[in-house]
Amino acid sequence: MLYLERLIKNYGSFRAVDGLSLHVPKGDLFGFVGPNGAGKTTSIRMLCGLLKPDFGNIYIAGYELRRQSESVRRCIGYVPDFFGVYDNLKVREYMEFYGSIYGIEDMDIKKMTGDLLELVSLSGREEDYVDGLSRGMKQRLCVARALLHNPELLVLDEPSSGLDPGARVEMKELLMNLNSMGKTIIISSHILSDIAEMCTSVGIMNRGRLVTAGKMDDILEMGRNTHHVIISVSSDTQKAALCLKELPGIELVSLRENEMIVNFDGTDQELNRIIGSLMTAGVMVSGFRREETNLETLFMQLTSGAPQPGMPGQQPMGIPGQQQMGIPGQQQMGIPMQQPMGMPGQQSMRMPMQQPMGMPGQQPMGMPAQQPVMQQETEMQQPEAQQTGDIQPEQQPAGEEVTNTQQGDMGNGNAEV
Amino acid sequence: MAMPKFKLPGKIRINPIVKKDLKVISRSMKIAWGVFIYEMVLALVFFFAMYIIFDAFSSYGYTSDYQDFIALFPIIAGVEFCIIALIMPVITASAISGEKEKQTFDLLMTTVMTPRAIVRGKVESAVIRMMVFIVGSIPLMALSFTIGGLSWWNLFVTMIAFLIFAILTGSMGIFASTLTKKSITGIILTYVFYFIFGTMSVFPTLIVVLTSTFASGSVISVLMLINPVAAVIEMFMLMLGGDTLFSGNPLGFWSGWGWVVLSGVAMLLISWGLQRLAAWRIDPLHGYIIQEKRKKKVKGVALN
Numbered sequence: 001m002l003y004l005e006r007l008i009k010n011y012g013s014f015r016a017v018d019g020l021s022l023h024v025p026k027g028d029l030f031g032f033v034g035p036n037g038a039g040k041t042t043s044i045r046m047l048c049g050l051l052k053p054d055f056g057n058i059y060i061a062g063y064e065l066r067r068q069s070e071s072v073r074r075c076i077g078y079v080p081d082f083f084g085v086y087d088n089l090k091v092r093e094y095m096e097f098y099g100s101i102y103g104i105e106d107m108d109i110k111k112m113t114g115d116l117l118e119l120v121s122l123s124g125r126e127e128d129y130v131d132g133l134s135r136g137m138k139q140r141l142c143v144a145r146a147l148l149h150n151p152e153l154l155v156l157d158e159p160s161s162g163l164d165p166g167a168r169v170e171m172k173e174l175l176m177n178l179n180s181m182g183k184t185i186i187i188s189s190h191i192l193s194d195i196a197e198m199c200t201s202v203g204i205m206n207r208g209r210l211v212t213a214g215k216m217d218d219i220l221e222m223g224r225n226t227h228h229v230i231i232s233v234s235s236d237t238q239k240a241a242l243c244l245k246e247l248p249g250i251e252l253v254s255l256r257e258n259e260m261i262v263n264f265d266g267t268d269q270e271l272n273r274i275i276g277s278l279m280t281a282g283v284m285v286s287g288f289r290r291e292e293t294n295l296e297t298l299f300m301q302l303t304s305g306a307p308q309p310g311m312p313g314q315q316p317m318g319i320p321g322q323q324q325m326g327i328p329g330q331q332q333m334g335i336p337m338q339q340p341m342g343m344p345g346q347q348s349m350r351m352p353m354q355q356p357m358g359m360p361g362q363q364p365m366g367m368p369a370q371q372p373v374m375q376q377e378t379e380m381q382q383p384e385a386q387q388t389g390d391i392q393p394e395q396q397p398a399g400e401e402v403t404n405t406q407q408g409d410m411g412n413g414n415a416e417v
Numbered sequence: 418m419a420m421p422k423f424k425l426p427g428k429i430r431i432n433p434i435v436k437k438d439l440k441v442i443s444r445s446m447k448i449a450w451g452v453f454i455y456e457m458v459l460a461l462v463f464f465f466a467m468y469i470i471f472d473a474f475s476s477y478g479y480t481s482d483y484q485d486f487i488a489l490f491p492i493i494a495g496v497e498f499c500i501i502a503l504i505m506p507v508i509t510a511s512a513i514s515g516e517k518e519k520q521t522f523d524l525l526m527t528t529v530m531t532p533r534a535i536v537r538g539k540v541e542s543a544v545i546r547m548m549v550f551i552v553g554s555i556p557l558m559a560l561s562f563t564i565g566g567l568s569w570w571n572l573f574v575t576m577i578a579f580l581i582f583a584i585l586t587g588s589m590g591i592f593a594s595t596l597t598k599k600s601i602t603g604i605i606l607t608y609v610f611y612f613i614f615g616t617m618s619v620f621p622t623l624i625v626v627l628t629s630t631f632a633s634g635s636v637i638s639v640l641m642l643i644n645p646v647a648a649v650i651e652m653f654m655l656m657l658g659g660d661t662l663f664s665g666n667p668l669g670f671w672s673g674w675g676w677v678v679l680s681g682v683a684m685l686l687i688s689w690g691l692q693r694l695a696a697w698r699i700d701p702l703h704g705y706i707i708q709e710k711r712k713k714k715v716k717g718v719a720l721n
Binding site: 048049050052084093142149 | 430433436440441519521523524525526527528529530703704705
């Protein structure tokens with residue numbers, strides 16, 4: 001349904017989206033999560049045709065945005081985080097306006113408006129003025145509007161922001177309902193519990209990059225394969241960290257204020273011994289516990305200590321081999337590198353470094369066979385990114401060159417570390 | 418014998434933006450107050466002009482010449498042109514920036530509506546709103562026709578001139594609206610455009626006049642084609658009889674009604690150009706294909 005191919009977007013010298021590649025298959029409810037400034041909204045605006053990428057391609061339902069923007073727009077229903085409504089316009093007229101833009105006949109608009117308003121629980125509000133509706137109602141009306149032309153893909157940017165808990169639950173149920181009807185939905189949100197509950201797949205972005213993406217179960221499983229223990233200390237954490245380094249079978253993942261997160265794959269007795277050793281070394285341990293793995297903790301792990309883009313010696317997640325997260329120079333967060341998006345039984349999601357789109361003889365899943373244009377495009381652009389230097393290398397911050405080289409390798413599916 | 422199949426022409430589709438804008442504006446009191454103030458201004462001008470023209474009314478010995486009523490026509494029409502020039506930027510300069518301010522613009526841009534259709538819709542709705550004002554002034558102007566002796570043809574031509582002028586100023590306003598984020602800046606920018614347009618035609622004309630040659634009349638008439646003020650003056654002079662601005666022009670077609678028509682066409686072309694520019698400005702994907710072509714070209718060079 002959706003292919004993003006090595007998208008890059010710069011705002012001046014700041015790179016908001018850095019080589020984003022993603023495939024969302026038809027029927028998925030894909031959650032886009034990441035901290036503020038991670039590049040989620042920029043990515044969403046690019047795929048909706050509201051922003052021009054500096055580099056890369058976007059394919060939706062087999063159409064290329066660059067050349068078939070009208071067809072792409074016909075396939076998309078977009079619900080932004082903030083949107084305004086026209087004064088002095090009734091709900092019915094609001095729907096009529098957008099329906100007429102899509103060339104839908106008046107009678108059909110009338111019928112569809114009734115059905116859609118019922119779907120979003122706004123029946124009987126047809127004659128109300130739009131600017132008189134509550135925020136939650138406006139948000140639901142916007143979803144109804146986005147569905148008016150029966151798009152294949154629904155894109156929602158922070159649809160729950162500013163909603164009260166009740167409206168949030170309604171919105172969540174609505175989206176799950178739509179997904180069960182076969183709509184492909186992409187949703188960006190900060191509310192990770194909602195994402196974990198309703199999404200079938202998820203992508204985590206940080207600093208413009210897709211840190212990881214995959215089916216929700218696989219992503220959560222990836223987190224379960226880590227054995228994190230949180231040790232709370234009331235003395236100097238730096239000293240505690242040094243002591244910890246001396247101990248076998250344990251590795252430091254990250255340091256927080258009065259807390260150390262370590263990776264430890266051992267029994268409780270062994271853990272007790274380690275805590276004892278720390279205390280013997282003079283570290284005041286005030287408590288310790290095994291970390292529960294959910295999307296929130298995984299998100300924190302992946303985004304809090306993520307490597308700086310382009311920092312030599314570090315790699316973005318997903319490169320075959322060992323992942324490095326957190327403090328540079330240390331072997332950390334030894335998540336077994338099982339390629340989150342290429343796990344057995346999960347063929348739909350691909351990490352950027354996996355099989356590039358349009359590789360001769362290998363049609364990506366779900367891609368219509370009518371896309372010879374895309375194949376030529378990809379083949380042409382792969383080496384070009386480096387040959388022509390059209391990504392404006394002069395705008396890249398120091399160290400960015402290393403990152404791009406890695407990306408080039410990733411894009412060719414032969415990432416080497 | 419098989420009967421030829423006649424297909425009824427498809428339903429005329431009104432630009433959805435025009436439909437929506439007119440619906441929204443007709444529900445607010447703004448337009449009603451606008452028309453009221455506009456009529457008030459015209460009425461004041463009308464009575465003042467009457468007073469100037471027929472000041473001898475106070476005298477018992479005065480005998481009225483109905484032909485004098487014809488003088489009201491250029492005065493009222495001139496004032497209307499000035500009001501259009503003042504109002505159109507206010508209506509159009511907030512068209513795009515207003516959508517952005519209200520955060521409705523992004524929703525429009527994700528629909529299948531092309532930037533050109535959006536711009537066209539905005540200009541059309543602004544012109545229609547302006548025509549409400551213009552039509553409202555017909556009774557005042559009609560006095561010159563019923564009493565003064567002007568023909569209905571003259572009224573029709575004047576309406577067409579108003580329409581073209583409204584399209585030109587509306588297009589300038591829309592273009593200015595795409596350059597700014599705030600409506601007020603857009604309005605000011607449109608007035609700046611007026612100045613630039615005026616300078617573009619008047620300044621070279623002055624140079625031609627100062628360095629007058631035998632063909633200066635023809636050159637001036639060409640330079641003044643894009644000047645709406647010159648077109649309006651020429652049109653009134655032609656209607657009222659007597660000399661025109663370019664009456665001494667040796668190139669026959671470049672004077673008289675021919676010149677007025679050409680000027681109208683030139684202004685419509687400028688409007689079209691400004692609308693295209695405005696559409697290009699608001700298109701978020703503009704340059705996306707060009708970027709690709711440029712890359713291909715560079716790549717071709719690199720491979721060679």
